[in-house]
Amino acid sequence: MAEIRQRNVTSAEQPREAPPDAAGKREEEEEEPALPPDLSGDKLAQASDKTTEALDSALKDLTPRWRNWVIRGIFTWLMIFAFAFIIYLGPLALVLLIMGIQIKCFHEIINIGYVVYKSYELPWFRTLSWYFLFASNYFFYGESLIEYFGVLLSRTEFLSAFVTYHRFISFSLYVAGFVGFVFSLVKKHYLKQFTLFGWTHVTLLIVVTQSHLIIQNVFEGLVWLLVPVSMIICNDIMAYMFGFFFGKTPLIKLSPKKTWEGFIGGALSTIIFGIILSYGLVQFDFFVCPIHYDDVKGALSMECERNPVFRVTEYNLPETIQGLFALARIPWSSIKIYPFILHSIALSMFASVIGPFGGFFASGFKRAFKIKDFGDTIPGHGGIMDRFDCQFLMATFVHVYHFSFIRIPNPQKLLQHVLMLKPHEQLQVFNLLRDRLAERGILNATQLL
Known part of the structure; x- marks a missing residue:
């Protein structure tokens, strides 16, 4: 317990009120050891x-x-x-x-x-x-x-x-x-x-x-x-x-x-x-x-195709703000950001x-x-x-x-996981994906484009 007693704060280190300084501010309320x-x-x-x-x-x-x-x-x-x-x-x-x-x-x-x-x-x-x-x-x-x-x-x-x-x-x-x-x-x-x-x-x-x-x-x-x-x-x-x-x-x-x-x-x-x-x-x-x-x-x-959050997007302003702009004759109804x-x-x-x-x-x-x-x-x-x-x-x-x-x-990232598979497992993923896309008509639609 000797170490803990040594670390106790002495009476000189107890919190005390400091006088105001020249700028009228108080110094720190508690003197830091x-x-x-x-x-x-x-x-x-x-x-x-x-x-x-x-x-x-x-x-x-x-x-x-x-x-x-x-x-x-x-x-x-x-x-x-x-x-x-x-x-x-x-x-x-x-x-x-x-x-x-x-x-x-x-x-x-x-x-x-x-x-x-x-x-x-x-x-x-x-x-x-x-x-x-x-x-x-x-x-x-x-x-x-x-x-x-x-x-x-x-x-x-x-x-x-x-x-x-x-x-x-x-x-x-x-x-x-x-x-x-x-x-x-x-x-x-x-x-x-x-x-x-x-x-x-x-x-x-x-x-x-x-x-x-x-x-x-x-x-x-x-x-x-x-x-x-x-x-x-x-x-x-x-x-x-x-x-x-x-x-x-x-x-x-x-x-x-x-x-x-x-x-x-x-x-x-x-x-x-x-x-x-x-x-x-x-x-x-x-x-x-x-x-x-x-x-x-x-x-x-x-390099990447940008996430939509990093592309300029046009937003319609709220009607209240549009009305205020109209009164001020400012022709803003939307904003691009x-x-x-x-x-x-x-x-x-x-x-x-x-x-x-x-x-x-x-x-x-x-x-x-x-x-x-x-x-x-x-x-x-x-x-x-x-x-x-x-x-x-x-x-x-x-x-x-x-x-x-x-x-x-x-x-x-999805491709990373697929490429980590063994070759026959990659083929299995390919066949499953092809079948699902064909069932939903996505694969045929893409081929027609």
């Missing part, structure tokens, strides 16, 4: 600490509030430019980026559990946690690769076995970890070990499952990643800006620095930004076409209204363990998880939204 050294002890965090110290020294003439604003702004733009460069490299580079972010987020969350229970010397906790991460990634990423590139993988004799028995191998890997956990149980630490076992699995649910959905969004077309991610970034930046300059009314106790002014300003900015960005991206097939393996070209392809822009409004509303609750959830989690940030990887921002807490929630919404309202049968 310093980040425990154990949570930022890796080489990346140490490098970040040195960078922060150098910037603090260079900006020493500024007040702490403005110094943090400048540092945060510099690294925000650095991250934006780095992200743009990775987009330029293509979808595979984005997939590798997502995997890297996922691993770092998992490391930050698991490290918190390790620090909390470090004094108990629980056997195999970190080893088993990373093993379960590997097993989960093998299952989820394998499912995605088989779904989109099964034909390519099946052509290699070595990989074809992994394609055929993927789920059995995945289950075997998990069972091995499960058995290893049971063997690691120590009588005096049962409760703590099962707590950490649950901790690991909840982390896998939050991090691995969500990153899997993000990659699914990438394969459906880069626009389904870029627009939602950019909306969250825009909302975060503009909410910070509006809150910094105009914020006076606290929004939620979990994040005392969040204000209603920042929340509303960020929401309006996100909707406008989403419409402009969506219009720009839908002009290019590179962003809207799903990624698939072209069996004829023998290579990955991003990309349907995706209308969908982007729905996405931006979720990003600005519900998305921040991912951040509030993370704030509650950090307060529960008396830490300021998940890590010190990014100066002015905290850890990787501090930047992506809202992105994971948004990724799930985009996946569900796309599946429910946008997705249409993809002939390329």
